[in-house]
Amino acid sequence: MPPDAVNLLARQGGPASLSERTLGKAREVLSGRKHAWRNALAFAGPAVVVSVAYIDPGNFATNIEAGARHGYALLWVALLASLMAMLFQALSAKLGIVTGHNLAELCRMHFSRGTVLGLWAVSEISAMATDLAEFVGAAIALALLMHLPLLVGMA
Structure with missing residues (x-):
């Protein structure tokens, strides 16, 4: 957000969720007065949450399997999906x-x-479809590792 947008929010009182502390921190980051690594730390929390949700064990296993079968042929799909996800995250944040x-x-x-x-x-x-895939993936892993029936692994 450009500094003039931060000042405009401050003059108009800003949204109810923006406190003076938040506005002060935004001004510091945008003015460049803080160190770069401290600026990066402000965004580390949301980045960790998104990365955990985006690269979960089921997704990781699926990616390995797809890579083993198709090599780099589908790399453009991963690139396009990642770029679209970044665009949607940036637009939602703004x-x-x-x-x-x-x-x-x-x-x-x-x-x-x-x-x-x-x-x-x-x-x-x-959300339900995503959760179902996670549960089925965990049940399959338990079945392979501990020889449990799939229904027991899903419980």
Whole structure:
């Protein structure tokens, strides 16, 4: 966010979630007065959370299997998906900084109730599908390592 945007937020009172401390830290980072490694530490927490969610054991095993079967033929897919994920993360972060609301809150404010419920349903189904893949992957790992039945591994 450019420094003038931070000053504009401060003059307008900013979103309710931006405290004076947050605005002060934003001004310090944007002015370059702090050391580069300290600036990087401010972003380390969210980066760790995203990396844990993005590169989980099931995903890691799938990537190894795909690499063993197809070599570098599908590398463009990984590159494109990573670039799109970075774009969406950056846009969501900017939206949150400027408005003080997360993406779900803004959807609720700007879309009809039916559209919001549809978006919620798609998000929930996507989360369930991801969780199901994780549980099945863990059950298969337990079955291979401890000779447990799949249903026991899923419990």
